[in-house]
Amino acid sequence: MKRINSDFMRPSQELIEEYAKHSAATVHEASGRKGAVFSNIKPTKPGMKVCGPALPVMLLGGDNIMAHKALYVARPGDVLVLNNGGVTEFGIWGEIMTVAAQSLGIGGLVTDGSVRDSDRMFNLGFPVFCAGVCIKGTSKEGLGFIGYPVNLRGVVIKPDIILGDDDGIVVVDIDEATSILEASKIRESKEAVVFEEIRNGNSTLEIYDLGKKLTELGLEE
Amino acid sequence: MKRINSDFMRPSQELIEEYAKHSAATVHEASGRKGAVFSNIKPTKPGMKVCGPALPVMLLGGDNIMAHKALYVARPGDVLVLNNGGVTEFGIWGEIMTVAAQSLGIGGLVTDGSVRDSDRMFNLGFPVFCAGVCIKGTSKEGLGFIGYPVNLRGVVIKPDIILGDDDGIVVVDIDEATSILEASKIRESKEAVVFEEIRNGNSTLEIYDLGKKLTELGLEE
Amino acid sequence: MKRINSDFMRPSQELIEEYAKHSAATVHEASGRKGAVFSNIKPTKPGMKVCGPALPVMLLGGDNIMAHKALYVARPGDVLVLNNGGVTEFGIWGEIMTVAAQSLGIGGLVTDGSVRDSDRMFNLGFPVFCAGVCIKGTSKEGLGFIGYPVNLRGVVIKPDIILGDDDGIVVVDIDEATSILEASKIRESKEAVVFEEIRNGNSTLEIYDLGKKLTELGLEE
Amino acid sequence: MKRINSDFMRPSQELIEEYAKHSAATVHEASGRKGAVFSNIKPTKPGMKVCGPALPVMLLGGDNIMAHKALYVARPGDVLVLNNGGVTEFGIWGEIMTVAAQSLGIGGLVTDGSVRDSDRMFNLGFPVFCAGVCIKGTSKEGLGFIGYPVNLRGVVIKPDIILGDDDGIVVVDIDEATSILEASKIRESKEAVVFEEIRNGNSTLEIYDLGKKLTELGLEE
Amino acid sequence: MKRINSDFMRPSQELIEEYAKHSAATVHEASGRKGAVFSNIKPTKPGMKVCGPALPVMLLGGDNIMAHKALYVARPGDVLVLNNGGVTEFGIWGEIMTVAAQSLGIGGLVTDGSVRDSDRMFNLGFPVFCAGVCIKGTSKEGLGFIGYPVNLRGVVIKPDIILGDDDGIVVVDIDEATSILEASKIRESKEAVVFEEIRNGNSTLEIYDLGKKLTELGLEE
């Protein structure tokens, strides 16, 4: 049974850099409200950002041997996405893996499990998005899958673009990456106009035509 | 069906300023241990404070059209209290609403739902107390209620005084506001004495007569 | 019924100081993966550390009279471990108890319940590890036990050594304290070598022989 | 402050009887996927059904004095909807209130809190839908609201039609009740046809045109 | 370190039999609203009852070797109370232990952990109250404590009387057992009168004087 798939097209470095300029919330909206991962996955400390090609890894809950393997399957810039099945009572990633990842140019870590050595990792400047911080050690006994789709609390992650900030994680389908980027830019431009209009004294009820909508819904004042 | 009630008495600015000097925990104790909202509602970052008249808003879960309306029903200094039914997988408030709220002089946001753009909002200096941070967008299709009571995890909030700090949120019934303020001041004075006594070497068992209580309860030493 | 047991051997100050040099994760690994408390107990703010002899206290949920008593049973350096049965909707410890604890030289607080006055306590520099922050006040009516074993979400804590950092809390059985310390030192030394090897370009698959293990497990590449 | 609103139009008995013939899931679909209450509210034992005009009651969490009052505000056939703010560690309804409710012809109970005497209530044949079963007693000290809207985990309940079965609870806006009933009947008729088609060997991919949809989405076989 | 305490006074068989006639909710009320264990501990199937002297056992989470030992420390009629620290992802009790317990005359099992073989145990007629049902096996490596107090989610259980039914578990302090039994009987008598009054057309507002209370609280009708 084939368990490693490393031979997929990465998005261009240029595209990644363009995405990195946008917030996760903007990209989520621009993609038609898709790709937002469940809100329990957050940076270990505020202020972190991550953006890159996703390398999905399916782990047996609490076993990180395939995460070690994934370090050496990944290409520089890849973001490891460790699907631990939502099990959070193990620290499946820590300082040693972070140092290894950094030496390999890996772009960051996203997991629905927990990590440990959170303090030291933060000082190393490596972006880590996770569902918890837990001391408990893992086994190294179980084969999983690298480079195949995983399901992070309802969001299927293939080798797509993954983007994270303080608000959480959003995933962009590689096939729609160009159009969603365009839509993200348009959205940010529009938001700049909205901010200007608000400063000029317009209400959001006018700007978004919500006043009319409320009347249609039957709101009596 | 009437859905907006904006015509209620606000507490005086003076009273709000007096309350702002006290911690949420002190006011909770001074009110006879009432009004403390469930502990999952916290500031998006430590150090925020909020104090003002509460404007309760009942939203359909995940729909924020009435929150937009509430911006323009609120009076300067009001704190919006968005009751999203405890549903946290939507970002029902973000940067645009924050900019609008600040331009209107609104005092802060409290919600049992989630927000997004947490980083940008923090930089804007607007106090936001919420149950989570979530990227996912909302609908704008459902009528709720503004200025009528809501139930935030067991605490009924009418147009009362609302106060929040790192410990969480407490609500003060407007009819009891003066007496609870008085009790808060007395409590703080007493605490100052207690700190002095502790520094002088007295035990909390003596200060609060707990030693005697323990003996009554039958503690053998 | 005897409810207070204060007459147990504390580990030496020297041993405590040695332990304080290690991370909770290292000690957990060095002890054969024992003693890691459930991951919901964390410092109130990142960066805190605690290390000392554990003084376990069994409270009735939401009643802190025995915690007051424990302040005066504790010896300088002791870390209070308040077992509130995992009930988090009470603030069972706050500023006054912190000031008292500091005046007595107590080393810190660990609880499976919640605390309040989190902001002020942080400024006082007292290490507090807890499962939540909650405004609600406690009763002072119920006898518990001091110095007897408690169960913090599956980890039994006797008068042992307790150690905490950003990753959480770990407990070391007093009878194994010397050997686990030794193992911790060895582990840290080995990790230093591992970091060096990684910087020299070796993979963790080589260093830990995981490549071989993967082959044994049947991984085809 | 007015706290009791009993003077609203109930739907006709005929309409209620028609609704009682449909499942909660059918009505939810027929209403355009609205009104389904969070899935943690279920009958205390399988097999219960409830259908009637909703009488919403906002309680202070853990205080049921307004539930007693609501018994005597309700009209025969009304279903009490007790909004306890989602607090489940109190038994806010039990055998005595059930006996009183039955003597008054009340149609059932729905709550986001817990109940007790679950066994005895079941034997009395009174339909109870709740979020838990809990022994703990309540206070009788706090004023709430009767007949005003409440928010049950994201679903706003006015004096509407409420319907429940083993799948959970759904609410129908009184203003749309006739059209949703019509849509429910149509849906059930269509489902009868679907069952017939399936028995005749047609696939759901054909019946719902999902095969075509999958091709449009780009599924390769 | 002494780990087993079996030498405590059991309540008389007569007292246990008297308690078995009352519901857990009644005893909770009669004891001044004490002793109700967190509501997540329930019978594996509706209809079970348990009543007897509690034998508290503190387990390491997921390790049941001390539960085996406790079988042979218990006396006939004792109810084993296994404190697993609230950890539910292990089946710490199953068919074999049930058969052993029945052969020894043990009265039942209460735990804040999970069990397995739930179906077979039910057929054996042994009362099991637990927080979950889980397949996963346990270790047999860790010493705990038998006959010493444990904390089940905020309720301290010594060698007291424990009583359970569909509503959950309540614990009675042995020192107050006689007076609480008396109060339970009085409460049941009063309830019989209340049921009669309700059937005679009296309201609970009259019977409990709640109408007057509501007026005092300021309810306007």
Next chain:
Amino acid sequence: MKRINSDFMRPSQELIEEYAKHSAATVHEASGRKGAVFSNIKPTKPGMKVCGPALPVMLLGGDNIMAHKALYVARPGDVLVLNNGGVTEFGIWGEIMTVAAQSLGIGGLVTDGSVRDSDRMFNLGFPVFCAGVCIKGTSKEGLGFIGYPVNLRGVVIKPDIILGDDDGIVVVDIDEATSILEASKIRESKEAVVFEEIRNGNSTLEIYDLGKKLTELGLEE
């Protein structure tokens, strides 16, 4: 991108029938304590059993179009394993799909999501194991994967054997199926002996040599 893999070896009907004779707990133990799915997946009503080849399906959370497709990819006897990412606020399976599944000879349903029409499905006699029951409807817009591995809360499910009863779900790796079956039989035989020994008055401390183990661990009596 290939999304459907139906071309894998099923275990023989004979093997399935042999497995169906064992309980999930026995098979879990016999496999060296592997394969037990998280304990929140249970039958909709007690007494259900499921056993067959697993057909794993990865859904986008709340979208069941691929579940419809999977009905027609499955072979008679297959058990559909719908991985909804642990999202439980949708009813992703109901009566229509059940009728279709039964007409196709499908063996049962296992999901980490929720279902609806629970009552009707039970009457149809189709085994359904799920994490909840929820009324809310699904979308039919998102491509997932059929016949590729999924991760159900930490347990990776390939086209393996899946087995469920009241205790929950266990998965057996197809490559180890014969040896685990053998071990299951041996275990059941041994258990029969154990039951006999217990009835003959032997203690589990003797039978499993736990008394010796306890002495080694240092238990003093």
